[in-house]
Amino acid sequence: MLVAADRTKSERREDRGVDSHEVCDLLVIGGGINGAGIARDAAGRGISVTLVEQDDLASYTSSSSTKLIHGGLRYLEYYAFHLVREALMERERLLRCAPHIVWPLRFVLPYSRGGRPAWMLRLGLFIYDHLGGRQTLPPSQSVRLPNAFGSALRPDVSRVFVYSDCWVQDSRLVVLNARDAAEHGARIHTRTRLVAAERRNGLWHATVERPPSGERQELRARILVNAAGPWVSEVLTSRLHVSTGKQVRLVKGSHIVTRRLYEGEHAYILQNPDKRIVFAIPYEGAFTLIGTTDVPWEGRPGPMRIDADETNYLCESVSRWFAHPVTPADVVWSYSGVRPLYDDAASDAAAVTREYVLDLDTSGGAETEGNAALLSVFGGKITTYRRLAEHALEKLAPHLPQRTAPWTARAPLPGGDMANADFGLFLAELQRARPFLPAPLAYRLARAYGTRVDRLLGNATRLADLGEDLGGGLSEAEVDYLVREEWAQTPDDILWRRSKLGLHAPAETAARLAARLERVPLQAALGD
Secondary structure: OOOOOOOOHHHHHHOOOOOOOOEEEEEEEOOOHHHHHHHHHHHHOOOOEEEEOOOOOOOOHHHOOOOEEOOOHHHHHHOOHHHHHHHHHHHHHHHHHOOOOEEEEEEEEEOOOOOOOHHHHHHHHHHHHHHOOOOOOOOOEEEEOOOHHHOOEOOOOOEEEEEEEEEEOHHHHHHHHHHHHHHOOOEEEOOOEEEEEEEEOOEEEEEEEEOOOOEEEEEEEEEEEEOOHHHHHHHHHHHOOOOOOOOEEEEEEEEEEEEOOOOOOOEEEEEOOOOOEEEEEEEOOOEEEEEOOOEEOOOOOOOOOOOHHHHHHHHHHHHOOEOOOOOHHHEEEEEEEEEEEEOOOOOOHHHOOOOEEEEEEOOOOOOOOOOOEEEEEEEOOHHHHHHHHHHHHHHHHHHOOOOOOOOOOOOOOOOOOOHHHOHHHHHHHHHHHOOOOOHHHHHHHHHHHHHHHHHHHOOOOOHHHHOOEOOOOOEHHHHHHHHHHHOOOOHHHHHHHOOOHHHOOOOOHHHHHHHHHHHOOOOOOOOO
16 A cells, blocks of 8 residues: 655644644634635735634535636626626636646537527627636637537527636535645644634634534634635624624525536536526536526525425426436436525525625724734635635735735646646646556546645555555545545545545445545544
8 A cells, every 4th residue: 555655844733633722813714615715825825724614625515516617607797897807817827726627618508589689698708708818718609500519409509609618626626725725834624613702802712613522622813714605694693793784695506417418528508588597517427417506595504405496497497408308317416505695685596796795893902913803704606716815815914913925826726736737748647657547547536636646646556556446446545645635534525525436436335435434544633
């Protein structure tokens, strides 16, 4: 088996557990994309950071997205030009900084009379092409059918518009931000729940708990960042006892997965009579991902399941355009999540703003350094998480012990430091260096880990060196790496968040993986 490479000083620091005697500069509540992004940005500026997440990283909203890095073409209808421009600029940055988990995707927008008029689509795509300083992606075009772009569509669709956006492995984006934060000195604690926090003597005193043992400890921090996503309002009112006029509006979004519906690597963006759009996207090689719904959610956030109405809506949306109808019987998997959108009082859930709002509360003292500031994050979208983190640090600058320049715009995420951000070249080099890897496995590992794949493979020169295959190409060496480097603790962490091997592996893999995890030492327990 593999021998782990020597770990850096900052990596060893994260393993020491929660230390109630230290005072950190920033305590981040929430291990979704915004919390992980803020932790990374702050740690890279030399700010001491602790992040606590009640479950696994990306357990909820951040692993339940449509998995797109995009400007949001439809937001142009709501005149959200600032949001679209910022998102398009971030799209270019993420392509450079994470070429292993972010890659280009062409989108096909079918046109028919009765929908949005052709002039509106042409104008929208022209703006979309030029608003954000597109540098690497091909421009939009109008295409007459038949051709490959119309392979899935009804014969009466004679014209489509084609444009570019990007795909992202969303939960891996969260994990890699947390990994980079840890390597810059942050302490990342999953399965650690904030019970309560209060201001005392210019500091936040926070009580955290780690189930199932119920062990509690107190953390002290100069600043608290509430990036709890769907729980942001609950954290404010129930755990911090802080009142604010700002709220989130919870919107449930569900997706279905079917066996592959068409050939080609392009995606479809499909218009519906209710003016919403639904995507159909190539997924995990053998599947098609369809989503999303926008359903107002009045209940508590937490684990979600799609309902029959949502499944029917998505099937009907695709069947309206595709030559072969899609039915609920075609669904092989589904997932749902709640998006915590900033409540701007819009009457339609689909029209609620995707802009983020950062609310700074300094009621614990004057707006000077050392008075227990509180920053709450409302809304946002995965594409703009990095810019949100920069804005958060700008807001907090007067309360931080040091002020340093932004740094993440050009810094690659772990595994993304490829020559010229060229994934194809990197993959070819990996296959030359590790010829024992079957081509599908080499591709999957390169996509998941980028240049970090060598840490996983170590000195292996044959597949047997990676240990037992637990199913679907998941080796013991990969499991050990995910536990050691990426906070994985359960089969779901590995099969559904660190990867999507749950779609590919045989049914017995989960049990075999659970047995393996029992034998792998987990990260240091709370307070070790």
